[in-house]
Amino acid sequence: MSTLVLDKVSRWFGNVVAVNDISMTIGPGVTGLLGPNGAGKTTLMAMMSGFLPPSSGSVTIDGEPVWRRTDAYRQIGLVPERELSFGYLTGRQFVRANADLHRLPEAAAATETILGVVDMVEPAQRRIDTYSKGMRQRIKIAAALVHDPAILLLDEPFNGVDPRQRMHLMDLLRRLGDEGRTVLFSSHILEEVERLARHIEVVVSGRHAASGDFGAIRRLMTDRPVRYSITSSDDRRLGAVLMAQPSVQSVALDPRGALRVQVTDLGAFASTLPGLARTEGVTLFELSPSDESLESVFAYLVDRQGAAR
């Protein structure tokens, strides 16, 4: 069992700060690294796997630095996001080449074992360029695991993978985590991370925005103020009674003909709105969230983190 620790890690490229003062601890089991595109996930993984040195701060495994240490590399397997450029090799040849690079004494046996783990024994005799996206991911995972590392890092492993193969991959990662490996995968999709990860780390714009189990992250996201747009038969009248509700933070009358309502307690608001409208004799035409994108959720988490500092 291994624990990966990032302590005040930053990485810049010229004047672009890709990762900004991030500290986190990743232990055994499956952890999700959640963040929108460009958040710094790939850069973080490159530093965790020893491909890139931090500009400042440290990345350690069980207390030992990762950068320029062969021992650490033997404990890590990285599944990069980019496609394999070895389409002309069979799956078996590709995994075996990785076993040989690690100078494994029983390279052939290790190759067969790991092909079994990822359920690729039969397709392994075919060229990689005949594989589906999900199969290519599994063969990349086999290559990253052939030397039996305690830590597996996967960059956006579910991107472009069809739903059935995604389930298959999730089962595989869950199993690896249950065996006691430290599995970290990145994703920009909350639902994906929630379904699989025991623990979630959220990064936004190179900064650490939140951390916790999926319940804690979900709560952070649902507790945030949410803006709604409401149209009704009498917006002014409805707006006046809504303003008196404790769950409502603000109400504005949009000149284009809608109410803009900011709500803090979504559950209370949802259960009182229909009754209020009925009592006032107002007919509701439309209720729609105006900022439900994941980007806005991320922006909220960053603001919240900034305010806490």
Ligand SMILES: Nc1ncnc2c1ncn2[C@@H]1O[C@H](COP(=O)(O)OP(=O)(O)OP(=O)(O)O)[C@@H](O)[C@H]1O
């Ligand atoms: N080699 C580099 N040179 C200059 N800027 C870079 C380099 N690598 C990354 N960046 C910048 O650092 C930021 C973080 O990029 P990174 O690829 O780590 O994010 P990401 O969360 O993995 O996003 P994506 O999922 O889109 O790859 C981006 O603004 C990116 O443009």
